[in-house]
Every structure is written in C-alpha cells, then in structure tokens.
Amino acid sequence: MKNKRILVITVCVIVLLITSCLAINNQEIKPPRLYLSSEFSKTIQTVQGGYSWSRGNESVIADSIHPTEFQYDLSNTLTVERSSQLILSNKKMRFDRRYPFELLTFECFDKDNKTVENYKVFPTYSNGDLYINAPSENGVYICSVILKYGQNTAGYGYKLVVADDETRALSKKLDKPRRLLGPI
Numbered sequence: 001m002k003n004k005r006i007l008v009i010t011v012c013v014i015v016l017l018i019t020s021c022l023a024i025n026n027q028e029i030k031p032p033r034l035y036l037s038s039e040f041s042k043t044i045q046t047v048q049g050g051y052s053w054s055r056g057n058e059s060v061i062a063d064s065i066h067p068t069e070f071q072y073d074l075s076n077t078l079t080v081e082r083s084s085q086l087i088l089s090n091k092k093m094r095f096d097r098r099y100p101f102e103l104l105t106f107e108c109f110d111k112d113n114k115t116v117e118n119y120k121v122f123p124t125y126s127n128g129d130l131y132i133n134a135p136s137e138n139g140v141y142i143c144s145v146i147l148k149y150g151q152n153t154a155g156y157g158y159k160l161v162v163a164d165d166e167t168r169a170l171s172k173k174l175d176k177p178r179r180l181l182g183p184i
Contacts, residue, residue: 029053029060031154032090032099034147038080038134043092047076049144049155067144067157068113077159080134086160088130088145098128101147108135108160109142116141135162 031051037043050064070076080086091098103123108116119141121132135141141160146153 029055029058034156035089035092036078036158037087038084041078041080044076044078046156046158049157051154053152068109068142070157072159079161082162083136084134086132086134099149101149104146104148107144111140138163
C-alpha cells in the first residue's frame with residue numbers, strides 16, 4: 001500500500017515536470033508588454049514594434065512598421081498635462097513579472113510626423129520603472145521608445161495628447177455623447 005502511494009506520487013511529479021517543460025517551450029518568444037501612465041491618468045498599453053529576442057537556444061528578430069504608421073486608438077493614447085511625469089513599466093498588475101530594462105532610444109513626432117527637436121527626455125529609473133516628462137507644449141505626439149532588456153531589444157510606440165487644464169476640460173466636454181431628443 002505504501003509503495004503504491006509512492007509510485008502514484010512519483011508518476012504525478014514526473015507528469016507535472018514534463019507538462020511544465022512543454023508549456024515553457026511552447027511560449028512565444030517575444031518581449032513583455034509595456035505600459036504607460038501618468039499620476040492622474042489611466043494606464044495604457046503601448047503598441048509593440050520590432051524586436052530582437054532570445055530565450056535559451058531560440059531567437060526571433062521581428063521587423064515592424066515605424067511607430068508613426070501604427071494604428072492608435074483609445075487603448076494606446078494617453079492624455080496628460082504639459083510637462084507631467086510619465087511612467088513606463090512592464091508591470092501592470094501586482095502579480096506581473098517585472099523585466100529590468102534601460103532606455104536605448106527615444107523619439108517623438110508631431111502631427112506632421114516630423115521629429116520634435118525641442119523635446120528632450122532625461123530618464124530616471126525607480127523600482128524598475130522609467131520616468132520621463134511629457135512635452136511642455138500642447139499638441140498630439142507619437143512617441144517611439146526602444147528598450148534594452150539584457151541582450152534583447154524591443155521597440156514600442158504610443159500616442160500622447162498634451163493639453164493644459166482648459167483644453168483638457170473642453171475636449172472632455174466635446175467627447176461626451178449628446179442626447180438626441182425625439183418626439184415627445
């Protein structure tokens with residue numbers, strides 16, 4: 001009876017190990033998601049761009065269109081006040097794994113897809129997150145970041161709407177759905 005229990009437990013452990021190894025090997029080789037937030041805004045997910053990623057003996061190099069050509073929607077557009085602090089992180093939920101990274105390149109483009117020359121970022125890191133300031137002028141910007149994760153690199157893009165308080169309040173009023181009055 002005791003030998004049967006040991007045999008059943010051993011078989012279960014072996015099956016669990018094999019299943020875990022297969023699950024790990026079947027995972028896609030791609031970089032983590034990147035999230036953008038600000039102190040008084042929602043958190044958005046950036047758009048994944050090209051990357052060079054390795055895991056074990058496997059490597060993937062994925063090319064992408066330029067971030068100015070990405071299709072942005074509300075899920076990857078952030079509205080912030082001028083010069084507010086932006087936070088880039090690959091950890092959104094409490095149980096998400098944090099992947100350490102560093103900023104390799106940062107570019108920002110205006111509505112005409114021209115590089116914004118007067119917008120310089122001075123990145124700081126805290127608790128594995130990257131902190132940069134938003135542009136100091138109102139406008140709509142497309143930002144492109146390339147991050148280095150150890151030997152791997154990944155590119156991301158996001159849309160940034162920068163406005164002062166009055167402009168933000170006005171745009172919120174205009175975004176509210178209007179009630180259509182029909183015959184009474």
